[in-house]
Amino acid sequence: MSVQAVPGGPTIDQLAGLVRGAIAPRLETPGDVSRLVEEAAQHGMTGLLAYRAGGGGAAWPDELRAALRNEIARGVALDAIRQRETTAVLADLAKRGVRPLLLKGIALAYTLYDNPALRPRFDADVLVRREDMDAVGEVMIARGYARPRQVTGELVMHQLDYTRKDAHGVWHVYDFHWKLANRLAVADMLSYDELADGAAAIPALGPHARGLGRVHALMLACVHRVAHHPADERLIWIHDIHLLSGSMSREEARALASLAVDRGVSAVCADGLAAAQRWFGTVLPEGLLDALTARPRGEPEASAVFLRPDGSRAEELLSDLRALPDWPTRLRLLYEHAFPSPAYMSGMYMVSNRALLPALYAHRICRGAWKWFRRAPR
Secondary structure: OOOEEEEOOOOHHHHHHHHHOOEEEEOOOOOHHHHHHHHHHHOOOHHHHHHHHHOOHHHOOHHHHHHHHHHHHHHHHHHHHHHHHHHHHHHHHHHOOOOOEEEHHHHHHOOOOOOHHHOOOOOEEEEOOHHHHHHHHHHHHHOOOEOOOOOOOOOOOOEEEEEEEOOOOOEEEEEEEOOOOOOOOOOOOOOHHHHHHOOEEOHHHOOOOEEOOHHHHHHHHHHHHHHOOOOOOOHHHHHHHHHHHHOOOHHHHHHHHHHHHHOOOHHHHHHHHHHHHHHHOOOOOOOHHHHHHOOOOOOOOHHHHHHOOOOOHHHHHHHHHHHOOOHHHHHHHHHHHHOOOHHHHHHHHOOOOHHHHHHHHHHHHHHHHHHHHOOOOO
16 A cells, blocks of 8 residues: 655544555654644544554654554553443442443443553443442442533433542543433434443453443444434544444354344444444445345435534434324423523523523523534534
């Protein structure tokens, strides 16, 4: 494969090419190194870029190699601290009978990547049963964690967050989910019991650590990419899909296609796999994309709204409303969006006088209305 030099700050395509080894950086101005490292960090690709630079020969300038080595060294140190904390958190949860499943970055870092520091993540996503949330809260508070300000409507939010800053100044953030997503069109695509049946151990995080099986993890990676962050395409999420799908067996590919069609996320999965092909040259099992896109004519999947290039939050809200069984529940969802808890409002506006709440709610509704109907490129 020929290696072409890329001048100036990289685009998303160029960053992917750097990680693949198809191109090499060409630094023309003093600020090019910092711009490249900053862009790589925004896409979660610093570690992978450092790995590539280590074997890139003379095409990679020494200044860039040094900057990337510094970044990956910090990542390794940070990961070691967070790894110990995660093992301890899981052990404490196990004592209370809670058997969590690790999701997304925290699980993939220790199962897909040669070094977990190559898969950066700020928080740890954890799936538990809804009835275990009280025990989770008691464990996390006992460990010194606190709850940040967060919308808590039962239909709007299906997770609770806990944060703690340790003696080293390192933040530990845990997002405990009882459903896989907050978007109702895909929130119930896979249940805890279903995922637990196919779970796999993660020995590096202790005897109580379990992550999702490959098919389930790939479905979640494809859905998460567009359902929660439709306007924020990060290469690391595509790279996760690349690694998960690139080594699938034919049996796993058939299982993925069948399950994705059954749960109404086949278009979303096809889009994620196509992105992995486009940016990382992923070799997919033969016929997989065809199986995902061969839907009969008729109503599109509810989750397909996440793929619209100029969609709005209002359209996503409509998909959530359609996913609910009746109008009383739909009205409750609208109410929760418009009127979050007084505690949340007081914290967000930093106002303690409850008499001001009507004015605060009115301001929230007026300020947020344009966001719901604004069409954003994706």
